[in-house]
Amino acid sequence: MREFMHYITDAFYSASGWNEDNTYKELNATARELIDFPLPRGLRLNLSSLATPHFATSYQLSSVGIVDGSISYLHSTVPLTGIAAQSDRIPLPALLRSYRRLHDLGSRARQWDVGPGDAQAETTVPAVANTEQSPASRGGTLLYGRLYLPRSLLEGLVVRRLTPSLQVQLSAVSERSLRNGGTLLGLVQYDRGKYGVEGLASTDGGLLGIRGLYNFGGDASLPSASSAGGPANAENHGNGQSVEKERIYGRFSAGGEVYYGTLNKSGGMSLGARFATLPAHRGTPLTATLTINPLMGNINATYAVLAKDYCSLATRMEFNVYSYESDWAVGMELWSNRRPAGFLLGADPNSQPESDLEPPRKKERSFQAKMEWRLDDPEPEPRIPKPEEGPAGKEEYRGVLKARLDQNLRVGLLWEGRIKSLIFSLGTGVDLRKLGEPFRSLGLEIQYSS
Amino acid sequence: MAFNFNWSPLTADAGFYKRARDLLTTALNKSPKPPIIVDDIIVTEFNLGSVPPDLEILEIGDLAEDRFRGIFKMCYSGDAFLTLKTRVQANPLNTYLSGKPAFTSPQPLAAASSLTIPLQITLSEIKLSAFIILVFSKQKGLTIVFRNDPLESLKVSSTFDSIQFVRDYLQRTIEGKLRDLMMDELPAIIHRLSLQLWCPDQMAKEDEEPKEADEHGVNPLATPPLDAVDAHGRLLDPAAISELSLDGGPEAQLLFSQKTLYRLCGLTTSQVTSSLDTSGPRDVLFRAWAGLSDKADAAGTPPLSTPNLVRSPSYTNAHTYTFSDSGSQDHGSLPSRPSLMHLNSATAGLSLGSGRHSKTGRKKKTRVVNLRRKVESEVGSERGDESSETASVAAPMSEPAMPHPILEVPEEDPLSSKVRFSRSADLQQQSRRPSIRSEAPKAPEVQLQAAEATGSSAATQFPTQLSEKKGSQEVAKGTASVDSKADWRRSGPMSDTSSVILEQAWIMKMAGEIARRVYDEKKRNPSFWDDRDDTPPPAYEAR
Numbered sequence: 001m002r003e004f005m006h007y008i009t010d011a012f013y014s015a016s017g018w019n020e021d022n023t024y025k026e027l028n029a030t031a032r033e034l035i036d037f038p039l040p041r042g043l044r045l046n047l048s049s050l051a052t053p054h055f056a057t058s059y060q061l062s063s064v065g066i067v068d069g070s071i072s073y074l075h076s077t078v079p080l081t082g083i084a085a086q087s088d089r090i091p092l093p094a095l096l097r098s099y100r101r102l103h104d105l106g107s108r109a110r111q112w113d114v115g116p117g118d119a120q121a122e123t124t125v126p127a128v129a130n131t132e133q134s135p136a137s138r139g140g141t142l143l144y145g146r147l148y149l150p151r152s153l154l155e156g157l158v159v160r161r162l163t164p165s166l167q168v169q170l171s172a173v174s175e176r177s178l179r180n181g182g183t184l185l186g187l188v189q190y191d192r193g194k195y196g197v198e199g200l201a202s203t204d205g206g207l208l209g210i211r212g213l214y215n216f217g218g219d220a221s222l223p224s225a226s227s228a229g230g231p232a233n234a235e236n237h238g239n240g241q242s243v244e245k246e247r248i249y250g251r252f253s254a255g256g257e258v259y260y261g262t263l264n265k266s267g268g269m270s271l272g273a274r275f276a277t278l279p280a281h282r283g284t285p286l287t288a289t290l291t292i293n294p295l296m297g298n299i300n301a302t303y304a305v306l307a308k309d310y311c312s313l314a315t316r317m318e319f320n321v322y323s324y325e326s327d328w329a330v331g332m333e334l335w336s337n338r339r340p341a342g343f344l345l346g347a348d349p350n351s352q353p354e355s356d357l358e359p360p361r362k363k364e365r366s367f368q369a370k371m372e373w374r375l376d377d378p379e380p381e382p383r384i385p386k387p388e389e390g391p392a393g394k395e396e397y398r399g400v401l402k403a404r405l406d407q408n409l410r411v412g413l414l415w416e417g418r419i420k421s422l423i424f425s426l427g428t429g430v431d432l433r434k435l436g437e438p439f440r441s442l443g444l445e446i447q448y449s450s
Numbered sequence: 451m452a453f454n455f456n457w458s459p460l461t462a463d464a465g466f467y468k469r470a471r472d473l474l475t476t477a478l479n480k481s482p483k484p485p486i487i488v489d490d491i492i493v494t495e496f497n498l499g500s501v502p503p504d505l506e507i508l509e510i511g512d513l514a515e516d517r518f519r520g521i522f523k524m525c526y527s528g529d530a531f532l533t534l535k536t537r538v539q540a541n542p543l544n545t546y547l548s549g550k551p552a553f554t555s556p557q558p559l560a561a562a563s564s565l566t567i568p569l570q571i572t573l574s575e576i577k578l579s580a581f582i583i584l585v586f587s588k589q590k591g592l593t594i595v596f597r598n599d600p601l602e603s604l605k606v607s608s609t610f611d612s613i614q615f616v617r618d619y620l621q622r623t624i625e626g627k628l629r630d631l632m633m634d635e636l637p638a639i640i641h642r643l644s645l646q647l648w649c650p651d652q653m654a655k656e657d658e659e660p661k662e663a664d665e666h667g668v669n670p671l672a673t674p675p676l677d678a679v680d681a682h683g684r685l686l687d688p689a690a691i692s693e694l695s696l697d698g699g700p701e702a703q704l705l706f707s708q709k710t711l712y713r714l715c716g717l718t719t720s721q722v723t724s725s726l727d728t729s730g731p732r733d734v735l736f737r738a739w740a741g742l743s744d745k746a747d748a749a750g751t752p753p754l755s756t757p758n759l760v761r762s763p764s765y766t767n768a769h770t771y772t773f774s775d776s777g778s779q780d781h782g783s784l785p786s787r788p789s790l791m792h793l794n795s796a797t798a799g800l801s802l803g804s805g806r807h808s809k810t811g812r813k814k815k816t817r818v819v820n821l822r823r824k825v826e827s828e829v830g831s832e833r834g835d836e837s838s839e840t841a842s843v844a845a846p847m848s849e850p851a852m853p854h855p856i857l858e859v860p861e862e863d864p865l866s867s868k869v870r871f872s873r874s875a876d877l878q879q880q881s882r883r884p885s886i887r888s889e890a891p892k893a894p895e896v897q898l899q900a901a902e903a904t905g906s907s908a909a910t911q912f913p914t915q916l917s918e919k920k921g922s923q924e925v926a927k928g929t930a931s932v933d934s935k936a937d938w939r940r941s942g943p944m945s946d947t948s949s950v951i952l953e954q955a956w957i958m959k960m961a962g963e964i965a966r967r968v969y970d971e972k973k974r975n976p977s978f979w980d981d982r983d984d985t986p987p988p989a990y991e992a993r
Contacts, residue, residue, distance in 0.1 A: 266542030
């Protein structure tokens, strides 16, 4: 589950029109989230609130043997009016989705795609953001601080949007056990849509780094793509690229990263490429990435596919040409529109979507039709509302089951959903190699926000 | 005077390197490893080489056939080498990220992917120069203390010699680890190895002894029973022998052969099982000397269970109240033992005597020892009765005066005494066995019980004790004449050793303390100590 503050931060990016996915760091985010989703440990309670459009607070209490917690505050100069912060209204895919669809390249024209089936539901947000675009993108600033209480660990984050295409992030951690009492990481992000470049510097080891991503093919190759703005652009693709839709229609991205620690004289680098279908693609959305670390001989390939609206799958394979070590992992995400208990009890007759469907089915043959000894005229079919079909789809999904399996036969299971106005996340790790005591960890996370 | 140091014979033992490797492996994996090392460190090769270290004798504090204490200056630049095998994380970025807060992590996409590489590290060209305090005794094994940081230089060659960063890191890390190893672990390892070589039977006790010492210090009640039974035999005997010509006989018994100890063990365990059948005792005879004689007398009268009960209280009592009673005839053999001890202590000197007492108190706890002691003490006690009316008087005085002896001293004494007498003991045992065997198979069992049970009622005590006493006296007289000669021979060295051992223990303590302080100090401000390292401490320069 995405933390509430993370969700708010995402909302800030979208409100200020920043495309956070257009960076090399997020190249294989889809597969990573499908496979390496974090499992909750112990019991954790989150109480969050977006008190005003500019201010959010979050309190966390967790108990893993010992009780600890954290307090966090967030302030945004950009009003976050468009988002649903109440835990009974937050679109679940925004919090839980793993498969990331590509956004439009123009950072200004970003569509906030929340996940399968919620594209339209979320269009309200970009709409809001778009209206305030020019002021927001000029001076958007986000301040975030978090204090972990028993540990006295302090986290701070400042995000400042300097120009529409330039953003600066400064994050810091302060803790006594760290060398020099803490570390500071500065990040300068430059996003031109077609390419995005990031430079970073860390006080820890004097690490300097630069990473960049370049997009080509698909919409990136069209000169109009970047110039056209907003949802209109997406429409444009939908209509204008009808020929392309038949074929696989997607975007290539390639990038690389280089790091160098000035104090410890060490470094690292990697190269990566990705192909992902664009939302306009009518076929099965897929994302494939390949990253290579030429220094360490590591090759990493991932493939993620949104097989159905409610099901996404991902695989990852790793191989090291120097040490011949290999690794594989598969991940799966299964959305359900049943009540959360439906996973255990099977179909729930009281489930709301089905009750919606009841009236049309029971509709009797019209008197006139009976008199004429014929059936009713076929009505416009009251199809089961697909997730794509409007706001109804937003409440469609009530839970998601995530599972992963890796080479060591370790299984991670995560079941997330909403009960009333509580969003829960129940996860466990199972080790199939040790069937005597298979459960390695068990955790429950509950989030409430208003 | 000449010393002959044999370097290669140490390595001639086939099992030596294997044991050394095992010990080193466990020592290296004990402390948490840096993130760059992702697997256990395994010592695959270890060779002491053919070039012995240069030893310069600065001081010899003690010298005898079976013990040695001296201070050396050692310089080593030989061909010893050590090969370690482990797996390391070759990606510096990966180790850089480990242990860092995720919030400020640069979150590299693939640049931090792990590459673990099996690594062989060879440590060679080891140059050492150190002041060593070496204490050796056959009983305690070999103890080495470094007075300063011995590691001068060392060459670390590994798979990563071509990568500057990794090589430097390894060199630094390993040097630091090795320093710790030399100062802290190596003395312990050598000590354990030497124990295995010279006195394997000590190994088991090593662990128990410290605990016992602690308990004794805390619990005064525990000591008295122990003294009466066990410690007696061990601690007192050497001193006693030297003092009294009469005691020669019992000494021999002090020697515990491994075999008998095992048998006794078996015997005690058979009791634990609560099976009524204790078939073992017949072979165990000599343990039961005193008991045997008792049995012979009382064999018909008391059932087996009663003697046990009776005995145990008597032992405890003997110590607690009875030094005053020792003169009285009721307790018979039991009181006489304490008296013996006191005699020795009194003659040796106040300090020694006090030290002994404390030791005896501690030692008692081990069951095996206890059994042994009884035999001795009982046998000796008869003799003691006659001569030790005077001794008994001395006892009460010394006991209360020094209820808590110094802990370090006592541990050494028993060990030394034990080894020394082994030869004579064998002789004596042989001579005695035939006579005793026929008498009482069950005696050992009785004694065991007595040693264990301290709190039982004393009501039944007296009659049985009397009978015991008679029996034991008979036996003792028979053996006394033979043993006394042997005793005389050893008596001279024995008295000296006690003081020497005290000194030894103290010196070792001090040396260890000094070394630790020096090391700590050095760690704190290396620059300050650097210049001093080369020159020997002023104390040694004159010599």
